[in-house]
Amino acid sequence: MKKSLKIIGIILGILFLSVVGYGAYLYFSVTSTANEIHEPLERDADKSDKRTEKVNVDNQDPLSILIAGVDSSGEAHSGRSDTIIVLTVNPKEESIKMLSIPRDTRTELIGRGTTEKINHAYAWGGIKMTVDTVENFLDVPIDHYVSVNMEGFTSIVDALGGVTVDNEFAFSQSGHQFNEGENVLNGEQALAYSRMRKADSRGDFGRNDRQREIVEAVIQEAAQVSSITRAGDMLDAVGKSVRTDLSLNDMWSVQSNYKEARHSIEQLALTGPSQRIDGLSYVIISEEDRLAASNELREHLELEGASTATAE
Structure with a gap:
């Protein structure tokens, strides 16, 4: 039982880093999985350009x-990031803010130097272009990332034994x-639930709500003792579906120092009208809403000064 508890601790840390993490883990049992999912960001420095330290x-x-959910098939990690969620974690306040950015x-x-849909960044330049684009758009640093192959995500949910959601309408x-x-x-149902938009009058904005709900449901389910017996399945699922820039030691430090923040999760979302430009439908986020979201996250990150930067 003690060994299982340690294993599930690192699995949780791998999945959603600072959002989860319950107990220690057995280092050598998970090293291969941690190495498999570890993909550092190619940065000129070991920090975001939007941080002084x-x-x-x-x-x-x-x-x-x-958190970038990549809409690809099989075990591939290429395609468009149709789920884009920025988490800010303040362990001293024991709180997390979870902001969804519409894919369009x-x-x-x-x-790339073009103005396009934000989810195209992953297709053109992978996680690096996605991180750089989100940083520019929100004027906040992105310290770490987790990318999840959404097709492979089903195996993570199944390894947990399923997740529970509170659906607003049938x-x-x-x-x-x-x-x-x-x-x-189960995993297949969770993926379908998170993808639905046509039957929702809010379209993609309703879908974003369900995506955040699934993320939070995974966090809560992973905390349950019943998940411990599924450690082997989860290790396999995580290795196939998740990529992150955090090393095993980094994950342990984050898990140890930030785990209490999970007790208060505030869900936020950017919304805006749709507009057709050159034959394509875009979501247009107003400067007022973009700056409001930026400054809320900056305050939560305890960054000095309000954002006045433009997104383009």
Whole structure:
């Protein structure tokens, strides 16, 4: 039992880093998985350009994490990042803010020099262009990232034994029926639930809400003792589906120093009208809303000064 508890601790740390983490882990049992998912960001320095100093995890400095859900098939990690969520974690306040950015948001793609949908950044330049583009758009540093192959994500949910969501209204998607109220979902159902938008009057904005709900449901389910017996399946699922710039030692430090922040998770979302430009439909985020979101995250990260930077 003690060994299983240690193993599940690192699995949780791998999945959503500072959001989760319950107990220690057995280092050598998970080293191969940690090495498999470790993909450092190619930066000129070991920190974001939007920070004057590197985050000190041991001092519990607030940090940010980009979660990119990549819409690809099989075990591939290429395609478009149709899920873009920025987490800011303030361990001293014991709180997390979770901001969704609509996939069709029109903005400059940093490193490409074009104005396109924000989810195109991953297709053109992988996680590096995605991080740079999100940093420019929000004027906040992205300290770390987790990318998840959404097709492979189903195996993570199945390894947990399913997740529970509270559905606002009944709908069907991809051959699955989701009733109003509490639903217990397996991996395939969770993926379908998170992808539905056509039956929702809010379209992509409603889909963003369900994506954040699934992320939070995974966090809560992973905390349950019943998940411990599924450690082997989770290690395999994580290795196939997740990539992150954090090393094993980094994950241990984050898990140890930031785990209490999970007790308060505030879900935020950017919204805006759709507009057709050159035959394509974009979501247009107003400067007022963009700056408001930027400054809320900057305050949570305890950064000096309000944002006045433009996104383009």
